[in-house]
Amino acid sequence: MPLHPHTRNFIRKIAFPLLFIVILWIVQFCNDTFDLNLVRWGIFPRRISGLPGILFGPLIHANYTHLISNSVPLLFLGLLMFYFYREVAFSAFFWVYFSTGIWVWIAGREAYHVGASGLIYSFVCFLFYSGLFRRKQSLMALSLLMVFLYGSLIWGILPLQPKISWESHLLGAVAGFIIAFFLRKEGPQRERYDWENEIDEEPLDSNLTENTTPQEPTIRYLYKPKEPDSENPS
Numbered sequence: 001m002p003l004h005p006h007t008r009n010f011i012r013k014i015a016f017p018l019l020f021i022v023i024l025w026i027v028q029f030c031n032d033t034f035d036l037n038l039v040r041w042g043i044f045p046r047r048i049s050g051l052p053g054i055l056f057g058p059l060i061h062a063n064y065t066h067l068i069s070n071s072v073p074l075l076f077l078g079l080l081m082f083y084f085y086r087e088v089a090f091s092a093f094f095w096v097y098f099s100t101g102i103w104v105w106i107a108g109r110e111a112y113h114v115g116a117s118g119l120i121y122s123f124v125c126f127l128f129y130s131g132l133f134r135r136k137q138s139l140m141a142l143s144l145l146m147v148f149l150y151g152s153l154i155w156g157i158l159p160l161q162p163k164i165s166w167e168s169h170l171l172g173a174v175a176g177f178i179i180a181f182f183l184r185k186e187g188p189q190r191e192r193y194d195w196e197n198e199i200d201e202e203p204l205d206s207n208l209t210e211n212t213t214p215q216e217p218t219i220r221y222l223y224k225p226k227e228p229d230s231e232n233p234s
Contacts, residue, residue, distance in 0.1 A: 013086060016093075017078025021071050024116065027059050028067050042114035043104050053113065054101035060114040070116045073150075077123035084142060085130065087187040096122035096175045103171040111165075118168030121157070124150045125176030133184035136191070 003011075031038045043057040044050025061067040082089040100118045124146050131143030157170040 013082040014079050016090070017075055017082060020078065021075050024059060024061070024067060024071065024074075028061055028064060031060070032064075039112050039114055042112035043101055043108065044112055045105050045108040045110060050105060050112075054098060054105055057101060057104075057114050058097065058116040058119055061116075062114065066115060070120060073120050074116055074123075077120065077127065080127055080142065081123060084127075084139060085187050088183045092126055092179050092183060095179045096126065096172065099175045099179075100168065100172040103175070104165070104168050107171065108165070108167040113165045113168055115165065115168070117156070117165070118172030121153060121169045121172035122176035122179075124153060125173045126180045129177050129180035130184065133180060134188065134190055136188060139188065 027038065030036060038056075038060045039062065041052055041056045042050075042060055043053030061070065078093075081092065085092065097119065100122055104113050104118070128143045128146040131139035131141070153169070156164070157166055157173060159166050
């Protein structure tokens, strides 16, 4: 039995976020089952040996509790990104993934940074600022939803807990903002009404064009000599 078009569309949008979560769980399962100690493949700032962590760090988690706390918001936020911003979702995902990792490698503390929480901060900021930049009503409503659901994440960008990579949170949020700004003219846009297009396309004065300037009014004076008086001829 063929799937309904809406069902197929939903599956396509959720496929990549779901696949990413599956990869995270496979990595964690292999790490625990075979005692691989994959944390050493995390990001270690300013060390050449820590460069592979830019690619592998977000896939590695300290334990299942850490993984579960990241999996649910990642799946939810990923679905929102691929549903509302499907034209730019892949670009946004890969840009924030690698830019966050590079910045953590440059500016983070000398410790192993692992986990996908930086991506969560990136996705939240991307969804929040994209709605503001585009001024589309449905996307602005999504921005408000981000504030309502994840407003408390702001505490995660502060160095309050030494075992949490607040650098990943902070730099991930910055990456989400920057990518939202640079992609603001791609993907869904605010609807424009006919009267807005008319204002943009037509000059204020139909007699003026872009290449003409208003002319000063020309004044002409007509001299009419006085007629001679018939009673007093000259």
